[in-house]
Amino acid sequence: MLRSGALRLCAPGVLRGPRRSAAPPTRESRPPPRSFASEVIRVDLSLPNPSWSKDMRLLFDQFMKKTEDGSWKRLPSYKYVSPQRTEVKTFFPDGKPVKEDHMPQAQLFPRSLEEGLGFEYAMFHNHVENRTVCIFQGGPYLQGASGFLHGGAIATMMDSTLGVCALTAGGVAMTANLNINFRRPIPLCSVVVINSQLDKVEGRKLFVSCNVQSVDGKTLHSKATSLFVKLNPKEV
Numbered sequence: 001m002l003r004s005g006a007l008r009l010c011a012p013g014v015l016r017g018p019r020r021s022a023a024p025p026t027r028e029s030r031p032p033p034r035s036f037a038s039e040v041i042r043v044d045l046s047l048p049n050p051s052w053s054k055d056m057r058l059l060f061d062q063f064m065k066k067t068e069d070g071s072w073k074r075l076p077s078y079k080y081v082s083p084q085r086t087e088v089k090t091f092f093p094d095g096k097p098v099k100e101d102h103m104p105q106a107q108l109f110p111r112s113l114e115e116g117l118g119f120e121y122a123m124f125h126n127h128v129e130n131r132t133v134c135i136f137q138g139g140p141y142l143q144g145a146s147g148f149l150h151g152g153a154i155a156t157m158m159d160s161t162l163g164v165c166a167l168t169a170g171g172v173a174m175t176a177n178l179n180i181n182f183r184r185p186i187p188l189c190s191v192v193v194i195n196s197q198l199d200k201v202e203g204r205k206l207f208v209s210c211n212v213q214s215v216d217g218k219t220l221h222s223k224a225t226s227l228f229v230k231l232n233p234k235e236v
């Protein structure tokens, strides 16, 4: 039976640096290079790696089983890696929007920390039920109160899960509003399940909600409701 996440050190290998997987990369984890820069490769990080705890792997396997009949789909999540050394620009005097191909170091925020130290997660989506589930293991760099996850890190993963839920239903949209109730702290390095669903669509407005529970479902850690608004077609 799966355990709820008790406070413990992260799974073995968590501080061993940037190695992504002990297993040989699958074809899926090494798709062709992106078109804008042929030397940049994208690596799907929604796959098990040595930092994943037993709970994380068990949950991942359970959801992969659900994908077999096509009702659920695993959603890839990429980190962009350039084999060449890129100079990282850190000072932006004018905050104008920059196209991704002009900033090769841009990364999806939850994928920006090294393996096991930050956000380890995989998402699964059910198109019929308009639900997105995220299994999430928060690493040691996400500490807030001693021994527990930072509220901002929890909010990040809730926003990301809700975002994927809204995006898959409605296309490009941004978070307009996010209301979170934090009920029980989440022990650092434990695994939680974020269940999100699309509740209502009104024109460009997508109303979504989610909860964050322990693996055994006995502890409700957080709940949120959120509004995503599809970008105004005239302004895109």
Ligand SMILES: CCCCCCCCCCCCCCCCCC(=O)SCCNC(=O)CCNC(=O)[C@H](O)C(C)(C)COP(=O)(O)OP(=O)(O)OC[C@H]1O[C@@H](n2cnc3c(N)ncnc32)[C@H](O)[C@@H]1OP(=O)(O)O
Pocket (backbone or CB within 6 Å): 075, 108, 159, 160, 161, 163, 164, 167, 168, 174, 175, 176, 177, 203, 204, 205, 227, 229, 230, 231, 232
């Ligand atoms: C098989 C498919 C696989 C898919 C895989 C998916 C791959 C995923 C890739 C990675 C995705 C990761 C997801 C990450 C999600 C994070 C999202 C963010 O952080 S985003 C970053 C953080 N977010 C930002 O930075 C967003 C900044 N904000 C904005 O840009 C804009 O305010 C806006 C776009 C949100 C709306 O502007 P604008 O288009 O001018 O909107 P209007 O004024 O025209 O109003 C339209 C309607 O909306 C109402 N309404 C609006 N706001 C609110 C509100 N707060 N409260 C209540 N209501 C609100 C308003 O009353 C009106 O209602 P009605 O009259 O029609 O009834």
